[in-house]
Amino acid sequence: MSHARRVVIIGAGLSGLIAARDLAFHGFDVTVLDKGRGVGGRLATRRVGSPATAVFDHGAQFFTVRSPEFARDVDEWTRAGVVREWCRGFGDDDGHARYVGVDGMASIAKHLARELDVRTNTLVFAIRRGGSSPWDVVLDDATVLPAQAVVVTCPLPQTYSLLVSAELEIPPALLTADYDRTLALLAVLDRPATIGRHGGWQNPNATFSWIGDNYAKGVSVVPAVTFHASPQWSLDHWDDDNAHAHAALKLAAADFLANCSIVTSEFKRWRFATPTSIWPEPCHVVTIDSMQGPGVIALAGDAFAGPKVEGAALSGAAAAERVRAELAAH
Numbered sequence: 217m218s219h220a221r222r223v224v225i226i227g228a229g230l231s232g233l234i235a236a237r238d239l240a241f242h243g244f245d246v247t248v249l250d251k252g253r254g255v256g257g258r259l260a261t262r263r264v265g266s267p268a269t270a271v272f273d274h275g276a277q278f279f280t281v282r283s284p285e286f287a288r289d290v291d292e293w294t295r296a297g298v299v300r301e302w303c304r305g306f307g308d309d310d311g312h313a314r315y316v317g318v319d320g321m322a323s324i325a326k327h328l329a330r331e332l333d334v335r336t337n338t339l340v341f342a343i344r345r346g347g348s349s350p351w352d353v354v355l356d357d358a359t360v361l362p363a364q365a366v367v368v369t370c371p372l373p374q375t376y377s378l379l380v381s382a383e384l385e386i387p388p389a390l391l392t393a394d395y396d397r398t399l400a401l402l403a404v405l406d407r408p409a410t411i412g413r414h415g416g417w418q419n420p421n422a423t424f425s426w427i428g429d430n431y432a433k434g435v436s437v438v439p440a441v442t443f444h445a446s447p448q449w450s451l452d453h454w455d456d457d458n459a460h461a462h463a464a465l466k467l468a469a470a471d472f473l474a475n476c477s478i479v480t481s482e483f484k485r486w487r488f489a490t491p492t493s494i495w496p497e498p499c500h501v502v503t504i505d506s507m508q509g510p511g512v513i514a515l516a517g518d519a520f521a522g523p524k525v526e527g528a529a530l531s532g533a534a535a536a537e538r539v540r541a542e543l544a545a546h
């Protein structure tokens with residue numbers, strides 16, 4: 217059976233979904249795989265409590281737009297009612313719009329995933345040379361998905377482990393890239409808090425580098441605040457057990473909650489929150505000649521085009537364009 221024009225995308229975060237939409241639009245047979253329960257990756261929105269449900273953005277909190285290419289995406293999402301402007305800064309207005317997902321940041325991913333073949337709860341175990349196609353994508357239940365091209369958008373240390381049996385030469389510096397960690401506290405409150413201007417507070421040198429009021433932001437009807445510990449605090453406390461780190465974050469959070477109390481809270485860990493260095497290309501592509509024709513592997517994600525939402529989007533778009541170009545050239 218021919219698997220020409222079949223592309224497997226690993227990761228249903230922003231980078232993978234942008235790549236998937238582009239390739240599906242250009243007639244490729246695209247399947248997106250993600251180990252998570254839902255789509256979005258670090259565009260993560262969590263609901264806590266019942267019947268009154270507090271809503272938290274617990275990964276990315278907002279995004280900015282610098283490039284005309286990403287501005288086109290954001291215009292489309294705005295017209296579709298998926299994103300809106302939150303504010304123009306949390307201290308003095310600096311003129312740059314901060315955008316948010318109307319129903320939380322994960323709603324952007326849900327919007328992109330519609331009409332795509334996306335399989336969640338699906339852990340990719342390895343990518344190896346294939347028998348009936350250039351690549352076999354092997355799942356943890358031993359299912360094999362043949363593909364002519366694979367776009368890998370996991371954080372790079374996770375990408376590395378998937379490629380061990382792919383027999384590829386990948387620059388070592390790329391595969392040893394590191395990421396800052398984030399320990400997070402999601403706190404449901406008994407009444408609205410007063411957090412910074414517009415509900416956002418930033419300070420890279422404090423215990424918390426970010427505090428985001430999901431109620432003031434308009435994504436939660438129940439008072440709900442996301443606290444992100446700084447990279448240094450998160451590193452220092454990474455090996456603490458969950459109960460200890462959770463208690464320490466609650467204690468530190470109390471300083472920001474003078475007029476209200478925490479009703480319930482959750483503690484979260486992001487091991488691969490933010491890449492500490494950015495690769496100088498928007499994606500990295502390797503093409504092989506195989507008995508089954510050309511095979512392409514494209515590595516993409518926010519470690520390539522910038523450590524933020526916009527970088528992830530631009531990298532996904534660049535990877536899709538390169539996959540199309542490589543396959544057209546062979």
Ligand SMILES: Cc1cc2nc3c(=O)[nH]c(=O)nc-3n(C[C@H](O)[C@H](O)[C@H](O)COP(=O)(O)OP(=O)(O)OC[C@H]3O[C@@H](n4cnc5c(N)ncnc54)[C@H](O)[C@@H]3O)c2cc1C
Nearest residue numbers: 227229230231251257258276277340370517518524525528
């Ligand atoms: C705490 C935090 C706060 C942030 N704040 C902001 C912010 O305010 N503004 C901003 O612009 N950016 C922010 N970011 C960064 C932003 O979220 C990321 O840059 C962007 O979402 C990355 O998208 P991505 O597609 O590259 O990666 P991801 O979203 O990480 O997607 C990768 C996907 O791959 C999947 N995956 C990994 N391994 C496998 C496997 N073996 N099999 C199957 N699936 C796999 C994962 O489940 C994941 O869904 C923040 C990130 C964090 C964590």
